[in-house]
């Protein structure tokens with residue numbers, strides 16, 4: 001695992017992949033699943049996550065103001081779905097999922113090292129939107145597994161995308177826009193009016 005620039009790290013969520021949200025209180029780490037996350041700013045590097053107020057992750061986040069987003073690949077589909085469908089106040093999901101963890105560089109919550117990338121975040125502002133709370137947060141450190149990332153996810157990174165309910169999508173090739181130029185000549189279109 002290597003540390004990369006937080007701005008480059010934001011590319012980990014460019015593809016809208018599902019992530020695991022790690023929060024911590026008094027030595028206990030909780031992991032839940034989020035798919036409503038987005039890059040917000042380049043300078044400083046920031047991202048936002050949208051959370052249900054009633055979940056344990058929200059409670060821990062309100063207290064500590066810190067979290068880690070770890071990006072699972074398709075091999076973790078069962079664990080990812082489980083963490084998104086079970087509450088952390090009645091069980092220790094790190095233990096029941098047999099997650100491996102490691103200390104983060106700059107925040108208290110742990111990294112789930114089964115994942116292929118990690119964004120360490122500190123909350124800047126919280127905004128209520130409808131039934132959610134939106135956490136606008138600074139990315140303070142980013143780490144990635146080298147084999148999966150070349151200035152963005154490469155073909156090895158089979159990230160997970162949530163379609164809704166129990167269904168996910170992964171795979172699909174990578175297209176390099178430089179290899180797909182516009183046609184040299186646009187067809188002669190008839191005038192609109």
Ligand SMILES: Cc1cc2nc3c(=O)[nH]c(=O)nc-3n(C[C@H](O)[C@H](O)[C@H](O)COP(=O)(O)O)c2cc1C
Pocket residue numbers: 018030031032033034035036037050051052054055056057058080081083084085086087088089162
């Ligand atoms: C694929 C997937 C994506 C999810 N995305 C979000 C999300 O973006 N925000 C949210 O509040 N809950 C989301 N959830 C639901 C939470 O993960 C779920 O409520 C979880 O049980 C909360 O756990 P906790 O109580 O331990 O925090 C998602 C669930 C799944 C399965």
